[in-house]
Amino acid sequence: MLDTDLPSSDEIRSNFAAAGFTPRHHEIVTEVVAPDWPSFVRKSALRADSFLARLSDTDFDQGMATLRAHRANINLAEPANEEIDWFVFTKRA
Numbered sequence: 001m002l003d004t005d006l007p008s009s010d011e012i013r014s015n016f017a018a019a020g021f022t023p024r025h026h027e028i029v030t031e032v033v034a035p036d037w038p039s040f041v042r043k044s045a046l047r048a049d050s051f052l053a054r055l056s057d058t059d060f061d062q063g064m065a066t067l068r069a070h071r072a073n074i075n076l077a078e079p080a081n082e083e084i085d086w087f088v089f090t091k092r093a
Helices: 009-018 037-045 057-073
Strands: 021-034 080-091
Touching (some): 009 021, 009 080
Antiparallel strands (some): 021 080
């Protein structure tokens, strides 16, 4: 859903350029979503994210089962991170 619903970096640049903005900076920043894996699973189970809220109950339950099963493959104490594109634009005069 993220790949189909959110614009690509190129689309973001193009849309801002079409609206009269010039790109000044772009980087990938890492955001800590939860301090550890169990916290991330608990947070996800709330279904408070707009993308999770759109899932059918069946898809959501399957995704949660996959999240819970993934714990066998990771260090549970490490934070759950998300990489985000960060852009800075300025308006052309």
